[in-house]
Amino acid sequence: MVDLEFIQRLAHDQGGKILLLVMDGLGGLPRPKDGLTELEAAHTPNLDRLAKEGCTGLSIPVARGISPGSGPAHLGLFGYDAIKYEVGRGVLESVGIGLDVNPGDVAIRGNFCTVDDSGNITDRRAGRISTEAGAERVARLTKITIPGVELEVKIAKEYRFALVMRGEGLNPAVSDTDPQATGVPPLPAKPLVPEAKKTADIANKWIEEAKHWLKDQAPANMLTLRGFAGDPNLPKYADVFKLRAACVAVYPMYKGVSKLVGMNVIPTNVNDTTEDEFKHVARIWKDYDFVFCHIKYTDSRGEDGDFDAKVKVIEEVDKHLPILLNLNPDVMIVTGDHSTPAMYKSHSWHPVPTLLHAPATHMPDRSQCFGERECITGGLGQFFSHELMALAMGHAKRLEKYGA
Amino acid sequence: MVDLEFIQRLAHDQGGKILLLVMDGLGGLPRPKDGLTELEAAHTPNLDRLAKEGCTGLSIPVARGISPGSGPAHLGLFGYDAIKYEVGRGVLESVGIGLDVNPGDVAIRGNFCTVDDSGNITDRRAGRISTEAGAERVARLTKITIPGVELEVKIAKEYRFALVMRGEGLNPAVSDTDPQATGVPPLPAKPLVPEAKKTADIANKWIEEAKHWLKDQAPANMLTLRGFAGDPNLPKYADVFKLRAACVAVYPMYKGVSKLVGMNVIPTNVNDTTEDEFKHVARIWKDYDFVFCHIKYTDSRGEDGDFDAKVKVIEEVDKHLPILLNLNPDVMIVTGDHSTPAMYKSHSWHPVPTLLHAPATHMPDRSQCFGERECITGGLGQFFSHELMALAMGHAKRLEKYGA
Numbered sequence: 001m002v003d004l005e006f007i008q009r010l011a012h013d014q015g016g017k018i019l020l021l022v023m024d025g026l027g028g029l030p031r032p033k034d035g036l037t038e039l040e041a042a043h044t045p046n047l048d049r050l051a052k053e054g055c056t057g058l059s060i061p062v063a064r065g066i067s068p069g070s071g072p073a074h075l076g077l078f079g080y081d082a083i084k085y086e087v088g089r090g091v092l093e094s095v096g097i098g099l100d101v102n103p104g105d106v107a108i109r110g111n112f113c114t115v116d117d118s119g120n121i122t123d124r125r126a127g128r129i130s131t132e133a134g135a136e137r138v139a140r141l142t143k144i145t146i147p148g149v150e151l152e153v154k155i156a157k158e159y160r161f162a163l164v165m166r167g168e169g170l171n172p173a174v175s176d177t178d179p180q181a182t183g184v185p186p187l188p189a190k191p192l193v194p195e196a197k198k199t200a201d202i203a204n205k206w207i208e209e210a211k212h213w214l215k216d217q218a219p220a221n222m223l224t225l226r227g228f229a230g231d232p233n234l235p236k237y238a239d240v241f242k243l244r245a246a247c248v249a250v251y252p253m254y255k256g257v258s259k260l261v262g263m264n265v266i267p268t269n270v271n272d273t274t275e276d277e278f279k280h281v282a283r284i285w286k287d288y289d290f291v292f293c294h295i296k297y298t299d300s301r302g303e304d305g306d307f308d309a310k311v312k313v314i315e316e317v318d319k320h321l322p323i324l325l326n327l328n329p330d331v332m333i334v335t336g337d338h339s340t341p342a343m344y345k346s347h348s349w350h351p352v353p354t355l356l357h358a359p360a361t362h363m364p365d366r367s368q369c370f371g372e373r374e375c376i377t378g379g380l381g382q383f384f385s386h387e388l389m390a391l392a393m394g395h396a397k398r399l400e401k402y403g404a
Numbered sequence: 405m406v407d408l409e410f411i412q413r414l415a416h417d418q419g420g421k422i423l424l425l426v427m428d429g430l431g432g433l434p435r436p437k438d439g440l441t442e443l444e445a446a447h448t449p450n451l452d453r454l455a456k457e458g459c460t461g462l463s464i465p466v467a468r469g470i471s472p473g474s475g476p477a478h479l480g481l482f483g484y485d486a487i488k489y490e491v492g493r494g495v496l497e498s499v500g501i502g503l504d505v506n507p508g509d510v511a512i513r514g515n516f517c518t519v520d521d522s523g524n525i526t527d528r529r530a531g532r533i534s535t536e537a538g539a540e541r542v543a544r545l546t547k548i549t550i551p552g553v554e555l556e557v558k559i560a561k562e563y564r565f566a567l568v569m570r571g572e573g574l575n576p577a578v579s580d581t582d583p584q585a586t587g588v589p590p591l592p593a594k595p596l597v598p599e600a601k602k603t604a605d606i607a608n609k610w611i612e613e614a615k616h617w618l619k620d621q622a623p624a625n626m627l628t629l630r631g632f633a634g635d636p637n638l639p640k641y642a643d644v645f646k647l648r649a650a651c652v653a654v655y656p657m658y659k660g661v662s663k664l665v666g667m668n669v670i671p672t673n674v675n676d677t678t679e680d681e682f683k684h685v686a687r688i689w690k691d692y693d694f695v696f697c698h699i700k701y702t703d704s705r706g707e708d709g710d711f712d713a714k715v716k717v718i719e720e721v722d723k724h725l726p727i728l729l730n731l732n733p734d735v736m737i738v739t740g741d742h743s744t745p746a747m748y749k750s751h752s753w754h755p756v757p758t759l760l761h762a763p764a765t766h767m768p769d770r771s772q773c774f775g776e777r778e779c780i781t782g783g784l785g786q787f788f789s790h791e792l793m794a795l796a797m798g799h800a801k802r803l804e805k806y807g808a
Contacts, residue, residue: 006467006487010470360433360747361433361748361752363433363754363755363776364433364434364439364441364776364777365777365780366777366780377780377781378780379755379776379777379780381462381755381780381785381786382786383468383786387467387468387469388468389469390467390468390469390470391468391469391753392469393469394468394469394470394471394752394753395469399469399470399471399753401471401472401473401750401751402466402470402471402472402473402476402486403472403473403474403475403476403477403486403490403491403493403496404473404474404475404493404496404497404500
């Protein structure tokens, strides 16, 4: 089986430029009206032309039948076997909201919860308070200081937040304090290896302080910590693929995962439109060998169950695609990280329509447009998403021949 | 994942006969004129009939995106994961020119180079002297003898040759003497483990002698050695597949790799035509369970970039195919070891058209002829080349049921 060490052996730093355009949650399911999926229903003359000229197929995120979260789904597209390279929950939650996790740091997911007068948990999610209410509690927690460690805490969503510890001698091998039950008190953080004692002690001190700041904040009058995790120390793009790589994304999660693999994260504005993002790509194109561009709202509208709105997001991408096409990338890939069918309102396991356009070197096939059914007939066949980067590298002539 | 141990457990020595016809570098890419590939453009009534009656698919050599050399590409077709079973460069070069590499031997690639009066390399490839000039130098080197070891040296091509050491106590863990730079002298051969000291000493003595024989032979007045490798000790066909297997090939490389997996190599003449090769197969057919027949010139014409000539080679194969069909093999497979599109003039990563014909037991599909696009729709789907032998074995009813 191909692994990153194998790719690294063959990769060289000369060759074509690669553009990876990811429409989050792109794959869909047929609507009852006419049996068309979101992508099939969308009017996409540019994508259809690319599919016809190029080669299509279906990308399987992680493994057949598995619905991935955004973190593993993107790691897959970036070439990393997401089962082998697992990024801890604390790290994903932290990078997902824009907190840096650097080597040596420990990142932790936190939940606000409700406790009764005896300190026993009555609601593990603090009545699902609003994000605003969660942010108010987090503001209180930022006042906690503990000598010898730098602490950063940030609201994620509703009752969820993330905590990052920075300092010398930290170790993420610490147990969760969430007992996964009500009627009992939160557990103390316990070191799972002797080297993690300092980290567990800091966590317990921080929880003790937090108790004080939260005691009159019911229903969010206590918290639990879980998913202690360190920087996953992923092999970096410059080393494995020998690529100068950049990420153009609006949401923190995608910036965070890109940063974990060593891409340069291009500054964007949270309100940037698809057109804005494509213009960012165009602006930085000359400085990079590989650009990953992420479109969020296909997934969001899929999660909403809003078929028509997801179609519109796809059409918006198609409309502005000439901004990217004018760059004449040697290899252009359009895909999704997973499917989020509007009919399913959630991430799903369905293989994701994928097109690869690399003038004169792609496998000939009979696909005439970009859509689920058409991609089934495509020359790329069905493949695991983490095989896609080797295909991109091959088409960009960035891999040496293997053996004589 | 299936490995050879698993196949070996299930394989038994009764069953049908298998014929594996490999057209080297078979896969192609569309020509601008009409968008047809070499195989699609070729007039191949016999292959088309087999594809229509049988089942087609696409074979991925090594892994998606990876362009293999002939060695790993053939190991794949023979059922060996070419990443797991890596054959050293020295061995591939040696067997590729017809030198035997047996257990205990050490095989090495050599380059003639040019050195100045101070002994510093000025040209790592000795001005790319002709093969004839290289052979003259090699003839001088055959005069070198070193007590306790048998030495065989043979020209490969231009400035390249191979050296095989035979004797007791040899070990291939020896460093290259090629410094991969000019302006510096060749490096001494160094043992990378203590057990390789004898081998390194022999190499250094041989180089010292060679210096004497080459000193007036500028531009090839020195040499470097690299890719020290031993017999890869591959599992053998008789053990794994329980097959009496034979190889009919014209080029040494394919004979060599076949020998490494334990096939009997049938004597052929270097000028044998496709028809001659097929007659060899017919002559020995009754004595074997499995015959591998290799056609070289599809690859050669692809490397030349000569689309029409590659088409002609394919048509020649089709024309003489009845010689093989008259043998009524129980399982007949026609494929390539990799693609060598004339439009690309090089080995490439593209999946290779494959057909499997096994009357009454192959998967039904809709493929009507033999070509890249048609194989995309075939019942074999896309598979890794090293999975093909298990398919062949299954269709030949040579594998026991797995489990009760």
